[in-house]
Amino acid sequence: MFNLVTVALLVGAFASSIRTLLKEQLRRASKRTRRLYIGGTAASVVALVVVGTLTRTVAPVERLPGPGDVAIVGLAAPTKGEQRAYDDLASNLARRLDSSGEQTARSYPDTDDLRWPDPGDPSSLRRFDKWATEFVGQMGAEILIAGQARRELSGQVTLALAIFISPVLITDASELAGWYGLDEVRFDRDLRSASTQADVLDRVAAQVGDVSGFITALDAWHSGLLDKAAAGFSALLAHLSSNSGSALHELALLFSGHVDEAVAVQTAGPKKSAALLATARARYLELQHSPTLGARAKLSLAGNDFYTASRQGCRAGVVDLDRLRQAVGTLNELVQKPSSSDLLRLKARVNLVQVDRCSQLAGSAPYRPADEARAILLAEAVPAAGPEQELRKQIKALALSDEALRLRTLSVSQGSPELVDEAIEQLDQALALDSRFERQALWLGLKSAWQLARCRVEQAIESQAMSQSQRRESVRLGRTPQSELEQWERAFARDRSLAQKECNRSTASTR
Numbered sequence: 001m002f003n004l005v006t007v008a009l010l011v012g013a014f015a016s017s018i019r020t021l022l023k024e025q026l027r028r029a030s031k032r033t034r035r036l037y038i039g040g041t042a043a044s045v046v047a048l049v050v051v052g053t054l055t056r057t058v059a060p061v062e063r064l065p066g067p068g069d070v071a072i073v074g075l076a077a078p079t080k081g082e083q084r085a086y087d088d089l090a091s092n093l094a095r096r097l098d099s100s101g102e103q104t105a106r107s108y109p110d111t112d113d114l115r116w117p118d119p120g121d122p123s124s125l126r127r128f129d130k131w132a133t134e135f136v137g138q139m140g141a142e143i144l145i146a147g148q149a150r151r152e153l154s155g156q157v158t159l160a161l162a163i164f165i166s167p168v169l170i171t172d173a174s175e176l177a178g179w180y181g182l183d184e185v186r187f188d189r190d191l192r193s194a195s196t197q198a199d200v201l202d203r204v205a206a207q208v209g210d211v212s213g214f215i216t217a218l219d220a221w222h223s224g225l226l227d228k229a230a231a232g233f234s235a236l237l238a239h240l241s242s243n244s245g246s247a248l249h250e251l252a253l254l255f256s257g258h259v260d261e262a263v264a265v266q267t268a269g270p271k272k273s274a275a276l277l278a279t280a281r282a283r284y285l286e287l288q289h290s291p292t293l294g295a296r297a298k299l300s301l302a303g304n305d306f307y308t309a310s311r312q313g314c315r316a317g318v319v320d321l322d323r324l325r326q327a328v329g330t331l332n333e334l335v336q337k338p339s340s341s342d343l344l345r346l347k348a349r350v351n352l353v354q355v356d357r358c359s360q361l362a363g364s365a366p367y368r369p370a371d372e373a374r375a376i377l378l379a380e381a382v383p384a385a386g387p388e389q390e391l392r393k394q395i396k397a398l399a400l401s402d403e404a405l406r407l408r409t410l411s412v413s414q415g416s417p418e419l420v421d422e423a424i425e426q427l428d429q430a431l432a433l434d435s436r437f438e439r440q441a442l443w444l445g446l447k448s449a450w451q452l453a454r455c456r457v458e459q460a461i462e463s464q465a466m467s468q469s470q471r472r473e474s475v476r477l478g479r480t481p482q483s484e485l486e487q488w489e490r491a492f493a494r495d496r497s498l499a500q501k502e503c504n505r506s507t508a509s510t511r
Contacts, residue, residue, distance in 0.1 A: 070097055070105040070208065071141035073132075075159070078151040085191040086149065089200065093145075096205050106139075129178055132164045145208065146179075159185040161204065163211060180247045180292075182207045210236065210248055217252075221259060224478035226266075230259045250293050257283035257300060261307055266481065270311070277308050295334065295344055299351070302330040306355055314358035321364060327355050332369045343388060346380070349373035350395045353402050360409075378403060382433070397433035400426045401443055408450060420450050438479050441470035445488065452495055455503035464492045 072094055077086040090107040097105035132144055144164035149157050161182040185203050189196040217232025233256040240249040257280035264276035281304045287297035309323035334340050334348040356370030377399035383389050404426035411419035427447050431440060444467035451460035468489060474480040 069139075069141045070094075070143045070145060071135070071139050072105065072107040072145045073135065074108070075147040076149060078149050078157060082149075082191070085197075086147075089191060089197060089204075092197070092201055093204055093208075096201060097208060106141075108139075132179070136164070143211070154188075156186055156188045159187075159200065159204075161185065161207065182211075182248070183246055207248075210240065214248055214252060218255060221255060221262075226259055226263055230256070230263070233259060247292065250287055250290055253283045253287055254293055254296065254300065257281075257304075261304065264307065264311075273311060274308075277304060277311070280304055281308075295340060298330055298334060299344065299348060302327040302334075302348075302351060302355075305330070306351070306358070310358050314361040316363040319358060319362045321359065321362065324355055324359050324364075328352060328359075328367055328369065331355065335369070335373065343391070346377075346392070346395055349377055350398050353377065353399060357402055357405060374399065374402065393433040394436075394439075397430040397439070400430040400433070401446075404430065404446070417454065420454055424450050437470045437474040437477070441467050441474060441480070444470060445492075448492070449495065452499040455499070457496070457499055457503060460499065461496060464496070468492070 072090045075086040075090045077083040087107075094105040094107040136142070136144060145161065146164070147159050147161045149159045151157055161184070162179045163182060164179045185200055187196050187200055191197050191200070213232060213236050217229050217236065220226075220232060221229035233252050236252045237249065237256060240246055240252065260276045260280040260283075264273040264280070267273045267276065281301065284297045284300045284304060287293050288301065290297065305323045305327035309320035309327070312318045331348045331352040335345050335352065340348070350373075352367070352370050352373045356367045356374075360366060377396065380392070380396060380399075382393050382396050404423040407419045407423035407426065411417060411423065424447055427443050427450075431443050431447075434440070444463050448460040448463035448467060451457075451463060468485065471480060471485050471488065475482055475485050
């Protein structure tokens with residue numbers, strides 16, 4: 001078969017790329033839409049950390065102009081008579097953050113009666129989130145900070161703080177959007193004391209600085225700058241090590257594991273790769289009982305099993321089928337678990353399909369749960385709008401590309417070349433749903449191989465050129481190594497030559 005060289009290369013690259021769904025979902029970052037894996041389950045966070053914030057519309061005093069902007073939407077005092085001091089604290093915090101030069105910060109104090117949501121009332125909490133989402137849209141802020149102070153029986157004051165990230169700004173991970181608790185700040189003197197207010201201000205500003213550090217590391221991760229991302233997450237983990245239960249520490253653990261896995265995939269040395277994967281797994285295990293990130297950690301554990309099992313490819317005798325079965329068990333559990341969100345269940349299904357594809361490439365029989373997941377994914381409609389639209393488009397595209405591979409495999413086993421045309425149609429649909437350079441490069445390369453199999457040489461040459469154009473952009477952004485661009489160019493050239501000879505012989509024999 002004239003295109004076996006490229007098919008082998010393409011399938012290997014495909015198997016590698018589909019393992020990285022969790023870590024590549026947020027690669028495309030813009031100034032306005034930074035990819036922030038911040039958020040959490042709003043109900044649990046609000047119930048435990050924030051007893052509420054403004055739920056009525058706040059008149060837009062001033063729209064924030066740039067990326068990374070912070071809006072302080074209220075630090076509620078224990079009593080109405082103390083509110084002015086807390087408004088002053090919020091204004092001073094905004095000035096402190098604004099003077100750093102890294103972001104624009106504004107305070108939006110309100111001294112009218114505040115209506116706090118009831119933590120036991122889900123509809124109240126939903127209104128709370130809806131208000132925050134609308135406020136972010138009005139103000140142009142990426143981050144909201146709110147706080148509620150309470151006076152203890154001892155007379156001390158505890159200021160509970162939370163940060164809100166809108167799902168509109170994290171379209172690839174909207175299930176993590178919402179309020180996230182920061183560490184509480186306690187003090188034993190009135191805020192009218194200049195030294196007390198300075199101390200509280202320092203501690204609150206430091207926490208916001210930690211959030212900014214996380215965002216910087218996350219931005220580096222999305223941009224493919226793995227060394228910078230690793231350094232940022234490591235520094236944050238070291239700084240927050242004494243607060244192992246904090247939300248920010250858990251988020252840093254999760255994404256530090258993702259960075260380790262990404263480096264492992266790019267590492268040729270098997271010992272170093274295995275060590276990095278083991279380190280990532282340890283981080284996920286530490287998070288598996290987290291009330292906010294536990295389910296995500298389990299999803300990541302399944303991905304880690306997949307990485308470990310297919311580190312050397314999805315070929316028989318090479319892939320670890322036991323680890324693949326372990327991944328299937330975890331993913332199937334997440335699909336079946338009643339408490340899993342719709343979006344988490346969707347992600348588990350697409351990963352289940354990908355694990356099954358790898359297993360079949362190694363010669364194993366299909367998994368029934370994967371067949372069911374595949375049918376659901378292919379029938380899933382992409383929403384016309386909404387914060388989850390982009391992610392759901394990407395998941396649908398992965399499902400379509402898997403279906404294309406399934407049809408191509410059947411075309412060989414059944415001797416049905418017309419199935420190749422159906423496979424190409426599925427790839428075209430996938431290409432229309434995911435605009436990322438690396439995905440376009442991969443799927444256009446697969447398309448060219450299948451076009452060559454049908455002796456559509458001119459079309460295949462065009463697809464190869466488009467694939468390399470997309471890959472150059474991915475290389476430029478640091479998402480793909482330069483060596484891969486050169487490897488594909490050599491493989492494409494070999495396949496073009498073989499295809500032209502094979503197709504010429506086929507044409508001559510039919511005359």
